[in-house]
Amino acid sequence: MTVPARGGTVAELQAPAYPHLLSLLQVGAVTLPNRVIMGSMHLGLEEESDGFERIAAFYAERARGEVGLIVTGGISPNHAGRPVDQGAVLATDDDVARHRLITDAVHAEGGLIVVQLLHFGRYAKHADLVAPSAIMAPINPLLPRALTGDEVEQTVEDFAHAAELAMDAGYDGVEIMGSEGYLINEFTAAHTNQRDDDWGGDAERRMRFPIEVVTRTRERIGDDPLVLYRLSVLDLVPDGANLGETIRLARQIEGVGASLINTGIGWHESRVPTIATMVPRAAFADATRKVMDAVGIPVAVSNRVNDPEVAERLLAEGAADLVSMARPLLADPAFVQKARQGRADRINTCIACNQACIDHTLAGTLTSCLVNPRAARETILLGIPTTRSRRVAVVGAGPAGMAAATSAARRGHEVTLFDAAPVLGGQFDVARRIPGKEEFAQTLRYFRTELDELGVDVRLSTRVRAVDVQGWDEVVVATGITPRTPEIEGIDHPSVVGYLDVLRGDVVPGDDVAIIGAGGIGFDVATFLTHAPSESAEEFFAQWGVDPLFAAPGALVRPTTTPPSRRVTLLQRRASKLGAGLGLTTGWIHRAELAQKQVRMVAGAEYRRIDDEGLHITVDGADETVAASTIVICAGQEPNRSLADELAALGVTAHIVGGAHVAAELDAKRAIREATELAEVL
Numbered sequence: 139m140t141v142p143a144r145g146g147t148v149a150e151l152q153a154p155a156y157p158h159l160l161s162l163l164q165v166g167a168v169t170l171p172n173r174v175i176m177g178s179m180h181l182g183l184e185e186e187s188d189g190f191e192r193i194a195a196f197y198a199e200r201a202r203g204e205v206g207l208i209v210t211g212g213i214s215p216n217h218a219g220r221p222v223d224q225g226a227v228l229a230t231d232d233d234v235a236r237h238r239l240i241t242d243a244v245h246a247e248g249g250l251i252v253v254q255l256l257h258f259g260r261y262a263k264h265a266d267l268v269a270p271s272a273i274m275a276p277i278n279p280l281l282p283r284a285l286t287g288d289e290v291e292q293t294v295e296d297f298a299h300a301a302e303l304a305m306d307a308g309y310d311g312v313e314i315m316g317s318e319g320y321l322i323n324e325f326t327a328a329h330t331n332q333r334d335d336d337w338g339g340d341a342e343r344r345m346r347f348p349i350e351v352v353t354r355t356r357e358r359i360g361d362d363p364l365v366l367y368r369l370s371v372l373d374l375v376p377d378g379a380n381l382g383e384t385i386r387l388a389r390q391i392e393g394v395g396a397s398l399i400n401t402g403i404g405w406h407e408s409r410v411p412t413i414a415t416m417v418p419r420a421a422f423a424d425a426t427r428k429v430m431d432a433v434g435i436p437v438a439v440s441n442r443v444n445d446p447e448v449a450e451r452l453l454a455e456g457a458a459d460l461v462s463m464a465r466p467l468l469a470d471p472a473f474v475q476k477a478r479q480g481r482a483d484r485i486n487t488c489i490a491c492n493q494a495c496i497d498h499t500l501a502g503t504l505t506s507c508l509v510n511p512r513a514a515r516e517t518i519l520l521g522i523p524t525t526r527s528r529r530v531a532v533v534g535a536g537p538a539g540m541a542a543a544t545s546a547a548r549r550g551h552e553v554t555l556f557d558a559a560p561v562l563g564g565q566f567d568v569a570r571r572i573p574g575k576e577e578f579a580q581t582l583r584y585f586r587t588e589l590d591e592l593g594v595d596v597r598l599s600t601r602v603r604a605v606d607v608q609g610w611d612e613v614v615v616a617t618g619i620t621p622r623t624p625e626i627e628g629i630d631h632p633s634v635v636g637y638l639d640v641l642r643g644d645v646v647p648g649d650d651v652a653i654i655g656a657g658g659i660g661f662d663v664a665t666f667l668t669h670a671p672s673e674s675a676e677e678f679f680a681q682w683g684v685d686p687l688f689a690a691p692g693a694l695v696r697p698t699t700t701p702p703s704r705r706v707t708l709l710q711r712r713a714s715k716l717g718a719g720l721g722l723t724t725g726w727i728h729r730a731e732l733a734q735k736q737v738r739m740v741a742g743a744e745y746r747r748i749d750d751e752g753l754h755i756t757v758d759g760a761d762e763t764v765a766a767s768t769i770v771i772c773a774g775q776e777p778n779r780s781l782a783d784e785l786a787a788l789g790v791t792a793h794i795v796g797g798a799h800v801a802a803e804l805d806a807k808r809a810i811r812e813a814t815e816l817a818e819v820l
Contacts, residue, residue: 158453177464184226194243201249212256215300219257241308259321311364317402329377356395378692415490416574487580534616536564538796538809545817604784619775628748648767655772656710713742
């Protein structure tokens with residue numbers, strides 16, 4: 139099967155553009171209006187005092203956007219399974235009323251919704267965590283206690299009881315979470331199940347727990363409600379299940395009453411990227427196809443399906459019956475509606491950055507979305523039309539400027555967007571050139587389309603002075619950053635170049651490169667200099683050691699490495715680990731990618747001078763020379779506030795957003811959020 143490579147264009151097809159994606163599907167007693175499932179995504183609101191009201195608004199907006207079936211974030215069936223001490227549980231009648239807020243809101247919009255029942259197992263971050271065996275997860279410092287046989291039986295009962303309560307709360311069914319390394323998945327894998335009783339040992343006994351959970355759930359809630367099972371198609375951990383075992387489990391789950399199999403790829407502790415932007419679109423779809431071919435109930439494909447054209451092709455080619463998307467519906471709740479209208483060009487595409495969604499979840503903060511800061515803030519960022527249209531000048535067309543311009547225009551203001559560059563995007567236009575960040579081009583496409591649709595007057599190649607915008611009602615300064623030049627002897631040597639020169643292609647570095655600065659930009663430059671994008675699933679699987687036949691335990695084999703095209707040394711002044719400030723879910727990927735290309739990483743470097751021999755440094759008291767024909771400066775940046783200062787001198791108060799406001803790191807998440815929040819009050 140061939141699907142578009144990562145970063146391909148969004149189709150601009152006219153209705154009926156996606157006949158498979160938008161077709162009806164009978165699932166048990168329920169008719170779905172289309173083939174799109176909103177996959178489960180923990181919002182963090184489940185633990186907030188006003189969280190369920192906000193969750194209701196969040197899912198209602200997705201129902202209005204015509205999502206076929208919504209799956210909530212995971213709710214624990216008992217106390218031990220909650221994610222954190224204050225984690226949400228569906229275990230008593232008192233819990234039902236809060237969930238009614240959600241189901242009533244979704245049903246009022248004509249939507250369908252099921253609750254995901256999720257026991258965190260050894261991933262839980264509280265003192266009462268339990269697991270099949272007392273084996274610590276590598277991503278959790280807490281050691282779980284092994285469940286007794288009686289406790290296993292009680293946990294099965296807790297799942298069934300939670301499903302009953304879900305029916306009382308008005309849900310259209312439940313999803314049993316058996317994927318991603320949580321408790322049920324821990325039972326099915328020899329990697330985490332070392333029991334010698336009826337719940338562990340050979341593969342059949344390891345499968346007993348999920349089979350009992352689904353059996354008891356179906357018995358308890360009757361024939362009509364949906365019972366989805368989230369199946370780990372590929373564990374991607376040592377001693378995980380092989381695909382043959384997974385197919386056997388899928389057939390047995392079907393046999394005991396599941397309505398639909400939703401698929402998951404990889405455990406949270408897996409050392410194979412599964413949802414980050416460098417993963418080719420639909421890379422794991424062939425594994426889902428093998429499960430679909432083995433069962434008679436509908437099967438949903440997941441992981442890096444963020445485009446209606448990709449989804450349509452997967453369905454048309456028989457890789458799945460449905461597509462499951464979580465983050466793409468954070469990015470654009472109207473994804474399905476826009477596809478039906480033949481306006482896929484207006485979809486705000488998920489770029490799989492993880493910065494505001496999964497990284498927030500792991501940090502214990504509220505989920506949102508880098509490209510859509512309204513996600514999970516629907517009751518806060520209302521975008522109410524203005525009662526007083528204003529003339530708004532936005533200077534700078536990077537992420538902050540584009541977000542400010544579109545948000546203000548959407549509210550009814552008359553907006554003009556200026557930029558000195560000949561193209562939109564600012565630093566985002568640079569970032570899209572990094573291998574693994576090609577999806578960023580989709581955000582630029584989205585903003586270009588929105589600016590045109592909203593009638594924003596876009597003036598590129600226009601350098602703005604303070605007097606040019608002095609008479610406007612509101613001025614937004616989004617002029618970005620200026621790269622910082624460190625004070626190093628010889629910094630003006632011909633071998634020294636800036637990162638923008640490299641990423642824009644103005645300079646072609648030599649074979650030996652030293653990079654001064656190991657923040658996000660330094661890592662991006664190192665990746666740019668050593669990597670080509672993975673254009674196919676086959677290349678990606680070889681790089682990360684995924685068995686293309688999915689037959690090995692956990693589908694893992696030895697990675698195939700290719701020699702680096704350059705010798706690169708990445709340096710920083712701080713003595714801490716390089717990349718410590720990168721994203722929680724992607725930092726390890728970036729470090730692993732550079733290790734694959736033999737990039738040398740140096741912490742605690744004192745830069746002494748630059749000359750014809752290269753970069754002279756001192757590390758741990760020892761002097762050395764890094765031989766480098768090219769030295770790239772990635773030493774941070776300063777806010778570019780010259781226009782704001784000029785305006786202030788004229789007595790004009792400007793609004794400053796994005797890098798012009800704070801330039802500690804290039805932070806598109808903060809820039810877009812700040813600009814969107816500003817537009818709310820203009």
